[in-house]
Amino acid sequence: MDDEDYRELKAKLRSKRDSLHRRIHKVRRGLRHDAPSPDEDLDDQPLEIPNDEVLNQLEPSTRQELADTLAALERMEEGTYGQCVECGGAISVSRLKARPQALRCIQCAEQAEL
Numbered sequence: 323m324d325d326e327d328y329r330e331l332k333a334k335l336r337s338k339r340d341s342l343h344r345r346i347h348k349v350r351r352g353l354r355h356d357a358p359s360p361d362e363d364l365d366d367q368p369l370e371i372p373n374d375e376v377l378n379q380l381e382p383s384t385r386q387e388l389a390d391t392l393a394a395l396e397r398m399e400e401g402t403y404g405q406c407v408e409c410g411g412a413i414s415v416s417r418l419k420a421r422p423q424a425l426r427c428i429q430c431a432e433q434a435e436l
Contacts, residue, residue: 323404327415331403335395335422342388349381390423406430 323331397403404413408430417424426434 323412323415323418327419328398328403331418331422332395332398334419335391335398338422339388339391339395342384342391345384346381346388349384387423394423408434 394403397405404415404418405411406413406427407425409427411427413424413427417428424431
């Protein structure tokens with residue numbers, strides 16, 4: 323991987339990290355919605371329940387995506403980014419551009435899915 327690809331991937335991961343932090347903040351804010359005031363229309367309240375269920379489902383997946391992104395940035399700092407955790411070989415730049423958090427080369431990823 324050349325320096326330009328590395329800088330591009332690092333910028334992409336940082337942008338993803340920042341975006342995920344913002345998303346988690348929005349989810350938390352949504353989960354902490356206040357109880358309806360007495361003058362609010364009671365017909366609107368049932369709509370909040372499905373939204374809460376969606377937010378509750380979203381947060382764990384968002385947190386996992388953030389953890390994967392942070393781990394990729396840490397591998398960059400350690401100098402192991404782009405190395406397959408299974409075989410130790412290089413992960414192709416095209417795979418990293420498609421999925422910058424990738425831990426495995428395409429061959430090992432396919433084997434792990436079996």
